[in-house]
Amino acid sequence: MNAIEVRNISKSYSQFSVDNISLDIKKGYITGLIGPNGAGKSTLIKMMLGIVRPSAGSIRMLGAEMPSEEIAIKQRVGIVSDDCFYYEHLSLKDMKKVIAPFYTKWNETKFNRYMEQFELSPTKKIKELSKGMKIKFALAIALSHEAELLIMDEPTSGLDPVFRRELLDLLADIMQDERNTILFSTHITTDLDRIADYIAFVNRGKLVFNDVKDDVLDRYAIVKGGQDLLDADIRAKFIGLRESSVGFEGLVDDRKQAQELFGSYAVLETPSLEDIMYYTAKGGPIYA
Amino acid sequence: MNIIISHASEDPIYIQIVNQIRHSILSGEMKAGDSLPSIRQLAKDLQVSVITTKRVYEELEKEKLIDSVVGKGSFVSGANMEFIREQRMKLLEEKMIEVIRESRDLNMSEEDVINHLKLLFEEEQPS
Numbered sequence: 001m002n003a004i005e006v007r008n009i010s011k012s013y014s015q016f017s018v019d020n021i022s023l024d025i026k027k028g029y030i031t032g033l034i035g036p037n038g039a040g041k042s043t044l045i046k047m048m049l050g051i052v053r054p055s056a057g058s059i060r061m062l063g064a065e066m067p068s069e070e071i072a073i074k075q076r077v078g079i080v081s082d083d084c085f086y087y088e089h090l091s092l093k094d095m096k097k098v099i100a101p102f103y104t105k106w107n108e109t110k111f112n113r114y115m116e117q118f119e120l121s122p123t124k125k126i127k128e129l130s131k132g133m134k135i136k137f138a139l140a141i142a143l144s145h146e147a148e149l150l151i152m153d154e155p156t157s158g159l160d161p162v163f164r165r166e167l168l169d170l171l172a173d174i175m176q177d178e179r180n181t182i183l184f185s186t187h188i189t190t191d192l193d194r195i196a197d198y199i200a201f202v203n204r205g206k207l208v209f210n211d212v213k214d215d216v217l218d219r220y221a222i223v224k225g226g227q228d229l230l231d232a233d234i235r236a237k238f239i240g241l242r243e244s245s246v247g248f249e250g251l252v253d254d255r256k257q258a259q260e261l262f263g264s265y266a267v268l269e270t271p272s273l274e275d276i277m278y279y280t281a282k283g284g285p286i287y288a
Numbered sequence: 289m290n291i292i293i294s295h296a297s298e299d300p301i302y303i304q305i306v307n308q309i310r311h312s313i314l315s316g317e318m319k320a321g322d323s324l325p326s327i328r329q330l331a332k333d334l335q336v337s338v339i340t341t342k343r344v345y346e347e348l349e350k351e352k353l354i355d356s357v358v359g360k361g362s363f364v365s366g367a368n369m370e371f372i373r374e375q376r377m378k379l380l381e382e383k384m385i386e387v388i389r390e391s392r393d394l395n396m397s398e399e400d401v402i403n404h405l406k407l408l409f410e411e412e413q414p415s
Contacts, residue, residue, distance in 0.1 A: 029338060172332035194295075195331070197339040212339055214302060270298070 001027040002060075003149050003181035009047055009057030018043050019205045020057075025198075028178040030171065032196035032213075033185040034273060036281045040205040041185040042082075045153050049079065062149060075104060078142030080135060082154040086126045092137060093122035103145035114140035131158030139167075143174070150174065152184040156192055164191055171195060193273050203281055213273075220276055221255040224248070225266030237261070240279025251279035289318055293334060301336055305344045313353050313364055314375050320366030324354060327362075 004025035011018045018040045025031050035041050046052040048059055050067040059066040061073045086095050092115070100106045115122060118136040129137065135155055142150060150171075156164055172195060174180050184192060193199070193213070200210040209216065223238075226247050235241060237257070241250035251271060252258045258268060289312045293304045312318045324345075325333065331341040345362055348354045352371055356362040391401045 168335055169332070172328075172335070175338060176328050176332065178328065191335075194335055195337055197337040213337060214300065214340055214343065218300065270300075 003027040003062060004048060004183065005060040006044070006048065007058045007060075009044075009054040009059065011043060011047065011052065011054050013043075016040065017205045018047070018054075021202070021205075021207045022057075023200055023207060023210055025181065025183050025200075027181050028175075029197035030175060030182040030184075030195055031198040031200055031210075032193050032273075033183060033200045033202065034193075034277060035185075035187065035202035036277060037187050039187075039202045039281075041187070041202055042153055044202065045151060045183075045185055049077075049151065075145070076148045078145065078147030078150045080138040080142050080150070080152040080155050082135075082157055086134075086137075088127040089125065091123050091125050092120060092129075095126060095137075096122075096141070099141055100144075105146040107144050107146060111140060111144035114143055132160060132163060135159055136163070139170075143170075148180055150180070150182045152182070154186055155184055156186055156188070161191075168192065168195055188274075199273065201277065201280070203277075208280060216273075216276070217270055219255060220251060220253050220271050221258050222269040222271045222275055223250050223252055223258055223262060223266050224269070225262065229262065229265055234261070238279075240282050242279075251275060291334060293336070302340050302343045302347070305334070305336075305341070306347050309344065309348060310351070310353060310375075314372060314379065318364050320364050320369075322364045324362040324364070 002024045004023070006021060006023040008020050008022055009018065010020050016038060021040075021044065023044075033041050033044070043052060047054045048061065048066070050070050053067075062076055064073050066073065087098070090098070096111065100108075100111075118133075118140055120133060120137055120140065126134070126137075135158060139155075155167070159167065168191060171182055171192075174182065175195075184196075186192060196213050198210060199213045199216055201208040224247065227243065230241075230243070230248060237252055237254075238250040239253055241248060255268065258266075262268070289309070291305055291308045293301055295301075297304060299307075309318075309324070318324075324330070327341045327345055328338055330344075331338045334341070345354065345356060348362075349356060353365055354362050355365045387401070396404075
């Protein structure tokens, strides 16, 4: 079952484009959408939400067509974004009064509980909030109308490490119900990735992979060794390679092959998602 | 049951969790019929992905160490006492091999080791 189905969508801007991306977001799981700045993550999410119209392709959310069934779909979607869509001059209490009536399943008790948990004062103005507090407020709104699909665009930017960890627990709580789905995007791979089931990696407007995180980390490997091991054929096996006067470090996407190739001559390590992002985004050789 | 995972370890996280639950069952700390946390609860408690804990339970089911009942959760299997004994024997064998290697390093003969073991047996009478 898919919570979101993106089919062959494209969108071009003068600076960059989203190029024919197809992507399934699995229902009941957490998907992390990762990629460097300007890779197309936010554009992709904005197209899912109907904020940006794709020039080609189609999107289905929770089994319904976007944008023709947008209003019904949005009842069941919670959105947390880096961009602040709220009226700066309103207090949190008044802003809530504006938003709540749009949702048929608005839960005032839940909202008040989250406001308390996140230590948000209802009388505070939106413009007085720090970036982290704005994210918390958006989260309180998103979690208070029984959304089955939570979409978060760069939720951790501006959040301190303490709340980031609390967010992990909060998201895991939501995922105790297997009907719920979470999609978040980030350009810094953080503790959030720890609980992600799937990782979708976007680079230069293209989807590099959308796969079970554990499989990704099994498949890729970081190889470290001395310069003498490298020749043209070996270099070609690397997705990204950083060479320096004291050796090399590179990323391969076939751990088994690398094991056979290098044996005990090189060190093989499990990469972090950040390693995979760095070497893929750089591509080719990097000279230090 | 305690499960401690290390993000710095070379072993994949799911292997670390499987090993620790398996150890709890084989050592007798968890007994037949004991219930395990749900897949999603365990994922939350360990702050890992649901797919990881799902894989853990699938592996333990394959080893016939646990049973999963739809709607009820997962339990330590009681049907497999033979298997558990076999597995514990295997663990014991591994330890014995370790003893043999260690005694070779100390230049002890087979007879020396057996005699020493006999001595220890006498000292370690079951109470």
